[in-house]
Amino acid sequence: MTQPFLEIGQISKEFGVFKALEDISFTIDKNEFVCLLGPSGCGKTTLLRIIAGLETPSKGFIRLEGNDLTSLPPSKRDFGIVFQSYALFPNLTAYQNIEYGLKNRNLKKKERQERVYEVLEMVDLSHIQKKYPSQLSGGQQQRVALARAIALSPKFLLLDEPLSALDAKVRDKLRYEIRAIQEKLGIATIMVTHDQEEALTMADKVVVMNNAKIMQIGSPQEIYNQPHHPFVADFIGSINMWKAEKRTAGINKIIGIRPEHVQLSHDEGVKTRLENIEFRGASYRLQLCVEDVSSPLNKQILKVDVSAATIHEYSLRKDGTVSIQFPEPHLLTYEEQVVI
Structure with a gap:
């Protein structure tokens, strides 16, 4: 039996008497794009934070290529992350924002420069490399944040509602661009969203969540055409x-x-x-x-x-x-x- 690339096993999380997650299990293949989909408060962002090491599960495990990550700090998990708020340094240019993480890797200046130019071209932003975040549109800022995340060549990518702050037209364009970049890199990606259209158009696999539990896992077509629960049927479409x-x-x-x-x-x-x-x-x-x-x-x-x-x-x-x-x-x- 083939070992899963990324495995989330029996994850539960309690905050006092409140259950944020209850027995969450699923696997992700190496090149797979997975969406965690559900209403606000269902536990999807808490789950993403546990995968990133920003929260500790009450029980359960996270494994990457068979190696247990559960007790490792975020810096040892080899992932890139893009937040809803972009989280760019306002005093650094687009180029400098992307280069920031590479500096911590002790790469030579020429190597850093080549990598920054490579990812800037990948997200079609070579022309704005000298601009500061305040001089960029929301869509451009989000692409800089994506470029910064993939510049380090992480093993997997985490996206926390990356498109929710953008207007509809920009969202549609970025949906396509993010998926195209993910496919080109062949990087396992987990994206949190409450937007059913995003999940249906971008994901290989959708994990539908409600009230701290998984309601159904399947392809977008399976989730839409054969919903297992009335909640899934009503939430999607x-x-x-x-x-x-x-x-x-x-x-x-x-x-x-x-x-x-x-x-x-x-x-x-x-x-x-x-x-x-x-x-x-x-x-x-x-x-x-x-x-x-x-x-x-x-x-x-x-x-x-x-x-x-x-x-x-x-x-x-x-x-x-x-x-x-x-x-x-x-x-x-x-x-x-x-x-x-």
């Missing part, structure tokens, strides 16, 4: 949920379906009234109120995503009526007590 009409083996069931999987019908299916149409650029979001007394969904509001062509095909308008169907392959079923 949008979903309609309702109680099943009949109990199974004495257990109440909850049924779910993504808005894009609900199908419109000209005649057959559940009768609904269109309460609202929301334009979303490439698609429309419909808010449909079920008006079918024979259905367990009666009076429930459902979200349905359709194309502009569908709007015209069905002549959809506010307060108009339309029937809907729920294709069996797209229905998700959960036990009611699983709801968090």
Whole structure:
């Protein structure tokens, strides 16, 4: 059996009576990009700090290539880290910020210079090397912070919500750039985020967390298409949920379906009234109120995503009526007590 590159094993963390993490375990391959995804307060940043050695776990272990890091200080763990706040030295230029860590490695000036120029080119910032952080945009500062982290050629990279302080367009651009650099370097990377879109577009593997626990681990496609819990289904993307009409083996069931999987019908299916149409650029979001007394969904509001062509095909308008169907392959079923 192949030894995992980075192994997080049975990590728990208590602050007094408060449980910040409970029995967290997963592995990371050498070239893998992993996202820790979850709402604020779920424990993901605490976990990142434990991996970095900035916090001590109450129990559990961290291993890198089979070597136990759990009791080692941050300086002995061979990682690079990029913080949400960038944490650049305001009195140093972009070049000097990147060079700072290399100076501590006792490299000769020429070697330092070559490495700084190499990473500046990698993050496309050679033209601003003499500028100070206050003279740079948020996106440029974040790229300097990334360049500083990778300049030391660490074995793995930690990113703590690196894009959350940036505006949407810059975020989209940097998402692509960070992933491209990570793939080029072939460096194992763990990124903390509460942004589902970031996780789905950047990660090879997503670790979904809530209330100090792991809810599900899988590829972005698995997490989105086969969520194991109602929490995962609701947190990642949008979903309609309702109680099943009949109990199974004495257990109440909850049924779910993504808005894009609900199908419109000209005649057959559940009768609904269109309460609202929301334009979303490439698609429309419909808010449909079920008006079918024979259905367990009666009076429930459902979200349905359709194309502009569908709007015209069905002549959809506010307060108009339309029937809907729920294709069996797209229905998700959960036990009611699983709801968090």
